[in-house]
Amino acid sequence: MFDALPNRPYTQYMVRRDELLGSLHEAQARSGRNWLSPADLRDEASRRGLSIASLKGVASYYSMFSLAPRGRHVVSLCASPVCRLASVDALASAGTTRPAGAALLDAAAKATGAPVGGTDPGGNFTLGTCQCLGRCASAPVMMVDDRVYANLDPLRIASIIAEIRAGGAPDASGPDATIRAMDIGPAAGRRIALRFPPASDSASAREYGRAGGWAGLRAALAMAPDAVVEELSKAKVRGRGGAGFPTGLKERAAAGSACSDSESCERFVVCNADEGEPGTFKDRIIMERTPQLLIEGLVISAYAIGASRGFIYIRGEYSEAIARVRAAIESARAAGFLGRGIAGTDFSFDLDVRLGAGSYLCGEELTLLESLEGKRGYPRIKPPFPAESGLWGRPTLVNNVETLAALPWVAEHGADAYLALGTPSSPGTKVFCVSGDVARPGYGEWEMGVPLGEIIAAAGGAVEASGKPAARPLAVLLGGAAGTFVPGDALDLRMDYDALRAAGATLGSGAVIVLGPGRSVPDTLSAIMDFFMHESCGKCVPCRIGTARLAAAARSFVDASRSPEIDAPAERHDASLRGMLDAMVIDAEKIAKASLCPLGQSPILPLRSAARNLASLF
Numbered sequence: 001m002f003d004a005l006p007n008r009p010y011t012q013y014m015v016r017r018d019e020l021l022g023s024l025h026e027a028q029a030r031s032g033r034n035w036l037s038p039a040d041l042r043d044e045a046s047r048r049g050l051s052i053a054s055l056k057g058v059a060s061y062y063s064m065f066s067l068a069p070r071g072r073h074v075v076s077l078c079a080s081p082v083c084r085l086a087s088v089d090a091l092a093s094a095g096t097t098r099p100a101g102a103a104l105l106d107a108a109a110k111a112t113g114a115p116v117g118g119t120d121p122g123g124n125f126t127l128g129t130c131q132c133l134g135r136c137a138s139a140p141v142m143m144v145d146d147r148v149y150a151n152l153d154p155l156r157i158a159s160i161i162a163e164i165r166a167g168g169a170p171d172a173s174g175p176d177a178t179i180r181a182m183d184i185g186p187a188a189g190r191r192i193a194l195r196f197p198p199a200s201d202s203a204s205a206r207e208y209g210r211a212g213g214w215a216g217l218r219a220a221l222a223m224a225p226d227a228v229v230e231e232l233s234k235a236k237v238r239g240r241g242g243a244g245f246p247t248g249l250k251e252r253a254a255a256g257s258a259c260s261d262s263e264s265c266e267r268f269v270v271c272n273a274d275e276g277e278p279g280t281f282k283d284r285i286i287m288e289r290t291p292q293l294l295i296e297g298l299v300i301s302a303y304a305i306g307a308s309r310g311f312i313y314i315r316g317e318y319s320e321a322i323a324r325v326r327a328a329i330e331s332a333r334a335a336g337f338l339g340r341g342i343a344g345t346d347f348s349f350d351l352d353v354r355l356g357a358g359s360y361l362c363g364e365e366l367t368l369l370e371s372l373e374g375k376r377g378y379p380r381i382k383p384p385f386p387a388e389s390g391l392w393g394r395p396t397l398v399n400n401v402e403t404l405a406a407l408p409w410v411a412e413h414g415a416d417a418y419l420a421l422g423t424p425s426s427p428g429t430k431v432f433c434v435s436g437d438v439a440r441p442g443y444g445e446w447e448m449g450v451p452l453g454e455i456i457a458a459a460g461g462a463v464e465a466s467g468k469p470a471a472r473p474l475a476v477l478l479g480g481a482a483g484t485f486v487p488g489d490a491l492d493l494r495m496d497y498d499a500l501r502a503a504g505a506t507l508g509s510g511a512v513i514v515l516g517p518g519r520s521v522p523d524t525l526s527a528i529m530d531f532f533m534h535e536s537c538g539k540c541v542p543c544r545i546g547t548a549r550l551a552a553a554a555r556s557f558v559d560a561s562r563s564p565e566i567d568a569p570a571e572r573h574d575a576s577l578r579g580m581l582d583a584m585v586i587d588a589e590k591i592a593k594a595s596l597c598p599l600g601q602s603p604i605l606p607l608r609s610a611a612r613n614l615a616s617l618f
Contacts (some may be wrong), residue, residue, distance in 0.1 A: 001033050012467075015284065015400045015450040015467070017048070017373055017374030017375075018091055018311070018354060018372055018373060018374060019354070019374075019376065020048070020055075021050075021058075021062070021356065021357050021371065022056070022354060022355045022356050022372030023044060023047075023066055023520075024036060024044065024059055024357070025053075025064070025355055025357065026041070026282065027040045027248070027314065028040070028065060028344075029045055029512040030067070031516065032064065032072075033069060033070070033072075034070040034071065034072065034073075034074050034126070034145075034500070034570065035066040035067065035068060035069050035070050036065055036067055036294060038052075040375075041055050041056060041059070041071075041548070043186075044145040050613075051607075052555060052613055053270055057376060058374065058375060058504075060079050060382065060400075061359065061376040062356075062357035062358050062359055062377070063130065063315075063358035063359065063375060064316050064357040064358035065357055067473055069118060069119075069123075069316070070119060070126040070519075071114065071119045071120060071123050071124050071126040071176065072123065072124050072125075072195045072196050073116075073124060073125050073126070073164055074111055074126045074128070074143055074144070074145055074146055075108055075126065075127045075142060075143075075144050075161070075217075076124075076128050076129060076130035076142060076143045076144075077104055077108055077127075077128075077129050077130070077140070077142040077576055078129070078130040078131070078132060078133050078135075078139070078140060078141050078142060078143075079130065079153075079527075079530070079534075080131050080132035080278040080481075080531060081140060081142035081278045081279070081477075081513070081528050081531060082132070082136040082139050082278055082279050082406070082435050082436060082513055082526070083132075083139045083140040083518070083525040084140075084524075084527040085102050085135075085139070085436055085437070085513070085515070085523075086140045086436075087103070087139075087140040087152075087166070088240040090518070093235075095303075098232045102412055103154055104140060104142075104152055104153075104157060105127075105129075106155065107154035107157045107158060108127055108142070108157050108161070109127060109159055110158070111127065111158045111161035111162065111578070112124070112125035112127050112161055113446070114126060114127040114135050115127065116128065116129070119312070125161070126190055126459055129533055129611070130143065130317075130358070130536060131276070131278070131293035131360060131531055132276055132280040132360075132531075133148055133317050133432060134280070134284045134315075134317065134318065134371075135148055135150050135237065135273055135281065136278070136279050136358060136433065136435040136513075137182055137281065137433070137434070137435050137441035137442050137443065138150030138151050138414070138441070139151075139238050139435065140152045142157070143317065144160070144546075145163060146567050147169075147315075147319070148317075148594070149155075149170070152213070152436070155560065156302055156437055163234060163531075167493060168237060172316045173601075174330065177346055178195070178532075179198050179285060179288060179289050181442075181571075182196050182441075182442040182443060182479075183429075183442060183444060184434065184442040184443065184458045185444020185445045185458065186233040186317065186444070186446065186448060186458070187247070187298040188423055189445065189446060189447065190427045190429060190447060190537030191427065191429065191443055192287055192405070192409045192421075192428065192445070193240075193282075193293070193402050193404050193405040193431050194286070194289070194431060194444075194445045195292060195409070196208070196211050196212070196213065196287075196289075196545065197211075198289050198290075199290075199457050200210065200290075201330050202288065202289060202291060202324060203291055203292070203325075203326070203327035204216070204292075204322050204328075205292055205328070205329070205334070205335035205471055206335055208290070208292035208293070209335070210583065212319050213292055213293065213296060213408075214296060214337060214343070214408075214411045215348075216296060216300060216407065216409060216410070216411035216412040217296050217299055217300055217337065217342075217343065217377045217407025217408060217411070218343060219347050219412050219538060220300045220304070220411040221303060221342070221343055221347065221471075224257070225255065225303055225304050225305070225306060225511055226304075226366065227603065227605060228303065228411065229248060229251045229252050229255055229304050229305075230248075230614040231254065231410060231411065231414065231415050232247055232248040232251055232304070232407065232410060232415075233246070233248025233249070233251070234248070234415035234419075235248070235410045235414075235418040235419060235427065235428075236248075236416035236418075236419065236427050236428075237403070237406055237407070237418070237427075237428065238362065238403075238426075238497070239400055239409060239427075240389075240400050240402035240403045240406070240430065241272060241363075241399075241400030241401075241402070241403065241509065242400075242479065242507075242508045242509045244497055244507065247399065247403055247407075248253055249275065250280030250387055250397055250398075250399070251301065251304050251387070251397060253387035253388065253395075254307075254387040254395045254396065254397040255267075255305040256331060257387055257388050257389075257395035262488070265394055265395070266307075266308065266309070266311060266392060266394050266395070267305055267306055267307040267395045267396065267588050268306075268307055268308040268309055268311070268390065268391045268394055268396040268397070269301045269302045269305065269307045269309075269311075269351075269353060269367070269396070269397045269398075269399075270310065270311050270312075270313060270364060270365075270369070270372065270386075270391065270397070270398045270399075270401065271294065271310070271311070271312040271398075271399060271400075271401060271402075271404055272292050272313060272314065272363065272368055272398055272400050272401070272597065273287060273312055273313055273314040273315065273318070273321070273325075273401050274313055274314070274315045274356045274359075274362045274363045274368055275315060275318075275363065275401070275509075276315060276359075276360040276362075276535075277360075277479070277480035277481065277482060277508070277509045277511060278480045278481045278482050278511070278513075278528075278531060279433060279435050279436075279477070279479075279480045279481075279509075279513040280433050280509040280510065280511045281433050281443065282401075282402055282431040282432075282433050282443055282509070282510055283401035283402060284318055284321050285431075286401050286405050286431075287314070287318070287321040287324060287325050287441055288320055288321050288324055288400060289373075291321075291324050291325045291327075291328035291390070292328050292331075292332060292403050292410060293342040294325070294328075294401055294404055295325075295329065295332050295337070295338070295351070296311070296337070296406060296407075296408045297399075297403075297404030297405055297407040297408055297448070298310050298312070298344060298351060298404055298427060299337065299338070299349055300407045300408060300411055301399060301407060302351075302396055302406065303347055303349070305395070305397055307349065307397070307506050308348055308349050308350070309349070309350060310349065310351035310352075311350065311351060311352060311353070311354050311372060311391075312325055312353050313353070313354050313355075313356060313371070313372055314352060314353060314354075314355060315354065315355075315356040315358075315362075315364075316355050316356045316357045316358055317358065321458070322353060322355065322541065322578055325353055326353050328496045329351065329353065329467055331353065333350070338351065339450050346382070347505060354372055356371065357371075357534070359376050359377045359537070360534075360535035360599070361379070361535060361537050361597065361599055362377040364379060364597055364598055365386055365389075366379060366380040366382065366386060366595065366597075367379045367380070367388055367537075368385060368390050368398065368441055369396065369398070369496045372390065372391060375393065376537075377392055377537060378537055378539050379537070379539065379596050379597035381596065384514065385400050397580070402430075402431055402510075406418075406428060406429075406616065418589075421447050421448070422447045422448030422449055423448055423449040423494075423496045423498070424576075425497060425498045426449060426496035426497045426498065427448065427449040428448055429445050429446060429447050429448065430446060430447075430495065430507070430510055431443060431444070431445045431510055431554075432444060432445075432446065432455050432457040432495070432510045432511075432512050433509075433510055433512065434455060434456065434512045434514065435511070435513055435514070436468070436510070436513045436514040436515060436516070437462055437463050437465065437473065437514045437515055437519065438456060438459035438461065438462060438463060439458055439459065439460025439463050439467075440459050440460035441459060442459060444458055445546075446495070447493045448495065448496045448497075449495065449496040449499070449531075450494070450495050451477065451491065451492050451493065451494060451495070452478075452486070452490060452491055452492070452493045452494075452495055452512070453491030453492060455495065455512055456473065456476075456491065456512070456514060459514075460515055462488070462517075463516050464516045464517050464518050465516055465517075465518050465519060466518075470517050472488045472489060472491065472514055473488035473514045473515060473516055473517075474488045474518070474519050474521075474617065475487055475488050475515045475519075475521060475614055475617065476490070476512060476513065476514055476515065476516050477511070477512075477513040477515070477606065478500070478505055478506060478507065478513075478618075479505075479507060479508020479509055479510075479511055479523065479605075480508055480509050480511040480513070481504045481528045481531050481532065481606065482597075482598070482602035483505075483506055483507060483508045483509075483511060483605060483606060484504065484505040484506050484606060484609035485521070485606060485609040485610045485613055485614055486503065486609070486613055487613050487614060488503050488515075492505070493505070495507065504609060504612060504613075506605065513532070518578045520556050520558070520561065520562075521610060521614050521617050521618065522554070522558045522561040522577075522618070525554050525557065525559055525606060525610060526551070526554040526555055526557065528549070528550040528554075528606050529553075529584075530551050530554070530555040530602060532547045532550070532551070532599065532602065532603050533547040533548050533550070533551040534598060535599060536600070537599070539594045539596065540594065540596050540597075540600055542590065542591050542594035542595055543591060543594075543595045543597075543600035543601060545598075545600060546587060546588075546591035546594075546600065546603075547591070547600070547603065548608075549587060550587060550588060550591070550603055551582055551584065553580065553587070554584065556580065557577070557580045557581065557584070560576065560577060560580060561618065577618040578611075578615060581607070581610065581611050581615075582611065584607050585604065585607050585608050585611050588607050588608070589602045591603065591604070591605055591607075594606045
């Protein structure tokens, strides 16, 4: 792929390691046994000149790989907060301590003949749980091998497993088949990331061009690179992955960085498509709906900072997005928008897809770069930042899918047009993902500053757990597991950085998880703490032990909320619950101060906001 581009000093190293996770995926699938055998590891180590111990160290870190035999099919039920919310069965709703989703696990165990965490005697199915699969609008979901099945109930699970057992391939699309139908955003509103409607051939560069695509790239190529950086800075484009860092500052830093061993050096652009935040699926939608828009944004970024190579790091669970982006890259290359002499200019740039393998932590930019280098996804210490020393020590610009999707619009229409959207401090638009207790879960794009209530109303309004319409939500979790709770009456809250900060809330990834009347906030907190415990990489002792302690405390919190002491006054029970929550907040604050990366710094956000905003619900 890179043959037409100049040789670079790190090319040999790149070929050996940046494709490692993809090669392990292929080896695991090629064996037909759904695991990496000693022979697979020996072959891969020999081919890449690596030690077997090194490969084991990498493979053992990622949840999608197995070093032990598994069944011919791997069944994983999503246990993330949104799927657990959607999976609350009658027993859990009635106030017992049976965990949400138990009925689905029971159904899967009965259908497969496999215990949870084990394999059936015939070696056909291995059954387990996983974390968020990015299908939150269709929860609850499960993944069988690399196919995701949505809107589950016990009967649907039994039917799917029976068809697979008989050698069939059940339709995995479910309600997620029509991306257009899930779009709940205002049709008349200004759109940027979602401005192109779903096409019959979304991967086609030529069809994308006929719809108006590539205009932003042509406008950017007509400017000097530093002028592109200046325009993005003037537009106040901010990252849409969660942190909200000014994109122009990152572009300028990457463009101006020089390597320590040379005056000028190779630069990289990397797209962070490792979307693992519960309640978030916007990046998957953009990649499946308009992958060429993402490519156009990456080429503009590369031109602005002088990069000749790029990577799109996509989480391994997004098989459909992976296929579409790969096809889109081939189409863009054939149409002259990737490779040598892009669009008839002297600018050359190419990119490729690299796969994740089941680690939420790799959504953090420096951890992602570690994984992209073929290592365990451990966090790096900042500084240096990626723009100074990123991929293989070279200046690297890392941006989120939605962020990159905005760049062509800014390049085509200009900074002033972008500043006219949204609010003065938070210009532009945002794609929000709505899930949980609403009549019509989905996604949509609004201008920044839209009231929270307008987003929920577009999703058909809040509903009770039974599906009955509700006057308002019980509470709303903004930003996913690493987000904040706001009370259900905060419907006038403006969804922009300043308004949310003033309210003690966060925009985060754009997840809007609605809890309807009758839901249990302790149950949701327990699901969130379980999520963080599962996703902790274990490198930091405070995080490794602390998240496990928080998960255990949250389960005790749930039990206490459901089982008040006999004859105890309500006031004493409420005070006891509040004391348990306060203790978790104190522990989470300690973990946040002692942890190296954002994961350990995240549990405090939902816990503290629940204590501040939802105390009356306990």
